[in-house]
Amino acid sequence: MQITTWGIVIREKQLDDDRILTILTKEYGVLTAYARGAKKLRGRLLSSTELLCYSRFVLFKNRDRYTVDQAESDTSFFGIRQDVEKLSLAVYLAQLCIHLAPSEEPAQEYLRLMLNTLYLLEKDRRSQKFIKPVFELRILTMAGYMPDLVACRECGDYENEPMRFLPQSGELVCSHCSTKPEDGIPILLEPGILAAMRHIIYSEFDKLFSFTLTEAGLEKLGAVAEKYLRVQLDMPLPALDFYHSLFSYT
Numbered sequence: 001m002q003i004t005t006w007g008i009v010i011r012e013k014q015l016d017d018d019r020i021l022t023i024l025t026k027e028y029g030v031l032t033a034y035a036r037g038a039k040k041l042r043g044r045l046l047s048s049t050e051l052l053c054y055s056r057f058v059l060f061k062n063r064d065r066y067t068v069d070q071a072e073s074d075t076s077f078f079g080i081r082q083d084v085e086k087l088s089l090a091v092y093l094a095q096l097c098i099h100l101a102p103s104e105e106p107a108q109e110y111l112r113l114m115l116n117t118l119y120l121l122e123k124d125r126r127s128q129k130f131i132k133p134v135f136e137l138r139i140l141t142m143a144g145y146m147p148d149l150v151a152c153r154e155c156g157d158y159e160n161e162p163m164r165f166l167p168q169s170g171e172l173v174c175s176h177c178s179t180k181p182e183d184g185i186p187i188l189l190e191p192g193i194l195a196a197m198r199h200i201i202y203s204e205f206d207k208l209f210s211f212t213l214t215e216a217g218l219e220k221l222g223a224v225a226e227k228y229l230r231v232q233l234d235m236p237l238p239a240l241d242f243y244h245s246l247f248s249y250t
């Protein structure tokens, strides 16, 4: 059976002249496809099957195996692949997609999030400090790890500041209410950080990237988002560790 779908290459492994691709597709979610001859110097699939390429794929499906018949590149995100920091961040975000986006079912929202994020990253429309926590919190929300940031879980107050965030349960507790030992260590959220987190998880997609925060605020938001992600996913994140290692000697 032949299928046609738009997708981004989110992982690429080389095998002699061939490539094994993991593609985040619009209609079929995350799938693995074999691209024969894709590493050949003059191969017709060479540029359209590179990591991060957004292409229109014609795939042949045989049982649960896919091979790439054709691929036409729409956007290569060349500017990301030329920059080690941007590339490392993109690889980490791609790995979150591999882990969190569905397989064999539509994943249009995930594809839209990844495409928009890569565009902002390539063109420097938003800083990496901005992009990373927005992507993390939004993809967690989409994948069933949505925190409950409406109000204090104990008293229901929604503006009794400062609020505290519980990464284990994704809940808020206000400064007047108490936490339980199993909640772990609460994180104090300044009003601006809480507002940004609420925006990221509750806003419509078109407004997702439309908010501002100070540099210091973005640092704090980044720390909270990453803590929440690590606690919730509870898995090794080598691409994230590598991304951080780029900044540890500067």
Ligand SMILES: [Zn+2]
Pocket: 152, 153, 154, 155, 156, 157, 160, 173, 174, 175, 176, 177
């Ligand atoms: Zn309370």
